[in-house]
Amino acid sequence: AQRVTQPEKLLSVFKGAPVELKCNYSYSGSPELFWYVQYSRQRLQLLLRHISRESIKGFTADLNKGETSFHLKKPFAQEEDSAMYYCALSGYNFNKFYFGSGTKLNVKP
Amino acid sequence: GAGVSQTPSNKVTEKGKYVELRCDPISGHTALYWYRQSLGQGPEFLIYFQGTGAADDSGLPNDRFFAVRPEGSVSTLKIQRTERGDSAVYLCASSAPAGGGVSLSYNEQFFGPGTRLTVL
Numbered sequence: 001a002q003r004v005t006q007p008e009k010l011l012s013v014f015k016g017a018p019v020e021l022k023c024n025y026s027y028s029g030s031p032e033l034f035w036y037v038q039y040s041r042q043r044l045q046l047l048l049r050h051i052s053r054e055s056i057k058g059f060t061a062d063l064n065k066g067e068t069s070f071h072l073k074k075p076f077a078q079e080e081d082s083a084m085y086y087c088a089l090s091g092y093n094f095n096k097f098y099f100g101s102g103t104k105l106n107v108k109p
Numbered sequence: 110g111a112g113v114s115q116t117p118s119n120k121v122t123e124k125g126k127y128v129e130l131r132c133d134p135i136s137g138h139t140a141l142y143w144y145r146q147s148l149g150q151g152p153e154f155l156i157y158f159q160g161t162g163a164a165d166d167s168g169l170p171n172d173r174f175f176a177v178r179p180e181g182s183v184s185t186l187k188i189q190r191t192e193r194g195d196s197a198v199y200l201c202a203s204s205a206p207a208g209g210g211v212s213l214s215y216n217e218q219f220f221g222p223g224t225r226l227t228v229l
Contacts, residue, residue, distance in 0.1 A: 004151075032215060043112070044152070044200065044220040051215070086151045094204075094215050095165040097142070099151030 002027050004087050006100035013077050014108050021072040021103045023061075023087030031089040033063055033070040036099070038084040047072075047085070057081070077107045111135070113221035115201050121227045122191055130186040130224045134203030141184050142218060143176055144200040152200055158184060191228045198223040 003026040013019050025031060033050040048056045050063040050070060061072045070087060087100040114133040122128050134141050139160050144152035154168040161181045169175070173191075178184040188195055202218040 006151075009149075043222055044202075046217045049215065088151075090215075094140075095157050096154050096167065097144075097152075097218075098154065099144075101149065101151045 002098050004089055004098050004100035006087055006103050008103045010104045012106040015079055016076050019074050019077045021085050023070045025068050025089050027089055029091055034088045035061055035072050036086040036088055079107045082107045113201055113203050113219050115221040115224050119225045123229050126191050128188050130199050132184045132201030135219055138203035138205055140204040142202045143186050146198045146200055193228050196226055196228045198225050
């Protein structure tokens with residue numbers, strides 16, 4: 001069955017510390033992986049997708065098919081990174097998306 | 110231009126009533142998705158439209174849920190005989206046409222603000 005697991009509901013770090021938000025997935029085909037972010041009182045928005053291999057706002061994520069993971073990382077967290085982060089996957093045709101339950105990142109000053 | 114809009118922003122209804130939730134996608138976006146988000150959970154896929162047709166409705170939980178997009182733009186999610194368990198935020202997202210050629214290319218989903226449905 002298709003599933004996205006984000007094991008941490010809440011992650012608190014200090015400003016300047018490295019941060020890693022974990023995401024593991026289960027998918028029978030070849031998945032497309034995404035990270036979405038929702039800042040306070042804002043809409044859900046795309047942060048990055050594995051296929052573009054971009055670094056957005058200092059965040060990167062590497063797809064590890066062996067470990068079926070797509071962890072989100074940033075070397076130095078900023079207070080403005082505080083938000084809800086959702087990992088999501090889709091099949092090649094993007095008809096259907098599966099989201100994880102989200103991790104709330106709290107960056108303390 | 111304007112982003113995805115959803116109306117109403119809040120809807121309170123009584124168990125057993127019928128509700129309609131509306132989504133206005135970004136102009137020109139042919140793909141439209143509906144999701145349901147319960148408290149403490151991520152968005153749960155309900156249905157996907159490509160143009161006027163429902164390309165994938167496998168996420169609709171039961172036959173009380175139905176969605177239409179008659180002209181390929183505005184979509185309405187309809188819930189009959191509402192139950193308390195239907196209480197959630199209902200999200201809509203739209204995206205531009207997929208890339209051509211042999212393989213589809215992903216175009217970013219733009220989400221609306223959601224409709225918070227409360228069934229008493």
